Amino acid sequence: MRDSRDETGRECERAGRAIEDLGDGRTGRVRLLMLRRHVQACPDCGMRLEKMSAVLDALSEMQREQLPEEFTATVMARLLEAVAGAPAGGAGRGRDNRNLFWVAGAAGLGLAIGLALAFIRHLLGREGEDELAAVGHA
Amino acid sequence: MAEVRLSLDGIQDARLVKASRAGDERAFEALVLKYQDQVFNVVYRMVGDRQEAMDLAQETFIKAFQGLDSFNQGMPFRAWLLRIGTNSAIDLLRRRGRARDVRIDAEGVGEPAARGLSPGEFEPRAPASEIPENVSLARETAEVVTKALEMLPDNYKAVVVLHHMEGLSYSEIGRVLGVPRNTAKTWGRRARGLLCDTLEGVM
Numbered sequence: 437m438r439d440s441r442d443e444t445g446r447e448c449e450r451a452g453r454a455i456e457d458l459g460d461g462r463t464g465r466v467r468l469l470m471l472r473r474h475v476q477a478c479p480d481c482g483m484r485l486e487k488m489s490a491v492l493d494a495l496s497e498m499q500r501e502q503l504p505e506e507f508t509a510t511v512m513a514r515l516l517e518a519v520a521g522a523p524a525g526g527a528g529r530g531r532d533n534r535n536l537f538w539v540a541g542a543a544g545l546g547l548a549i550g551l552a553l554a555f556i557r558h559l560l561g562r563e564g565e566d567e568l569a570a571v572g573h574a
Numbered sequence: 575m576a577e578v579r580l581s582l583d584g585i586q587d588a589r590l591v592k593a594s595r596a597g598d599e600r601a602f603e604a605l606v607l608k609y610q611d612q613v614f615n616v617v618y619r620m621v622g623d624r625q626e627a628m629d630l631a632q633e634t635f636i637k638a639f640q641g642l643d644s645f646n647q648g649m650p651f652r653a654w655l656l657r658i659g660t661n662s663a664i665d666l667l668r669r670r671g672r673a674r675d676v677r678i679d680a681e682g683v684g685e686p687a688a689r690g691l692s693p694g695e696f697e698p699r700a701p702a703s704e705i706p707e708n709v710s711l712a713r714e715t716a717e718v719v720t721k722a723l724e725m726l727p728d729n730y731k732a733v734v735v736l737h738h739m740e741g742l743s744y745s746e747i748g749r750v751l752g753v754p755r756n757t758a759k760t761w762g763r764r765a766r767g768l769l770c771d772t773l774e775g776v777m
Contacts, residue, residue: 494719
């Protein structure tokens with residue numbers, strides 16, 4: 437008598453574990469068959485299984501909310517605003533780097549033109565001095 | 575946290591992240607398009623308000639973009655993104671003053687905190703006697719479960735939403751919530767236990 441009660445208790449424990457595993461979505465077919473057989477004879481475990489199944493059904497049937505179509509555009513607009521407002525850093529840095537490249541390029545070009553002009557002026561200045569010296573000698 | 579082997583999807587995301595870091599806005603837009611629905615639905619189920627969820631989802635992507643430099647490319651982008659989303663949702667619930675976390679005890683197993691709800695507090699909102707006869711049992715059950723989900727402690731709720739509604743594994747959920755896999759699993763079991771308890775007066 438006692439042995440049969442112990443056995444029933446163990447079966448209920450096993451059934452309880454199987455029900456929990458069912459919640460995790462990892463109860464195999466054999467365990468599921470054993471569970472079904474057990475709950476036919478055990479109303480308590482039957483109720484537990486019924487509740488778990490109802491919870492899982494309810495969760496899986498909860499409808500997904502749809503986003504408005506403009507969501508992506510709104511995110512991207514907010515993102516560009518945030519990047520424009522931020523000093524530097526984040527993924528906006530790549531674009532900032534490109535801007536820096538153009539600024540540095542323009543500055544370099546300006547410097548080169550300036551140096552070239554200064555050099556030409558220097559050469560012209562020397563020619564002028566030579567001419568003046570020639571006139572002086574004459 | 576240890577690096578994980580990325581799936582094909584994860585590798586594709588890593589490429590998009592790399593391009594986004596280099597300033598390619600279209601690459602980031604592709605990531606937004608890919609994950610906006612998932613991020614929105616997770617935060618919506620967490621906070622329960624459509625407009626707030628929309629704002630949170632937008633903020634999640636902006637925070638992600640601004641934090642791309644700190645993102646570890648060896649980690650799945652989805653887990654990182656959902657982590658930002660769930661943390662933002664939990665922060666909002668805390669600001670609302672109704673956050674219900676559970677502490678992680680020495681064994682890494684959570685117990686409802688003092689401010690959280692105990693299983694005894696999980697009474698169904700709508701007892702069977704108050705529900706119109708023309709409403710089917712399944713619909714009634716779904717309604718009770720939806721309301722009970724709102725009342726769950728935030729970390730339990732996050733596990734239920736991520737596992738049952740978004741199909742994440744417990745390992746992924748662990749990465750999202752920053753806890754070991756087994757802790758996420760325990761939270762999931764406890765959450766389902768609490769949800770089952772709410773059906774006491776219905777079934």
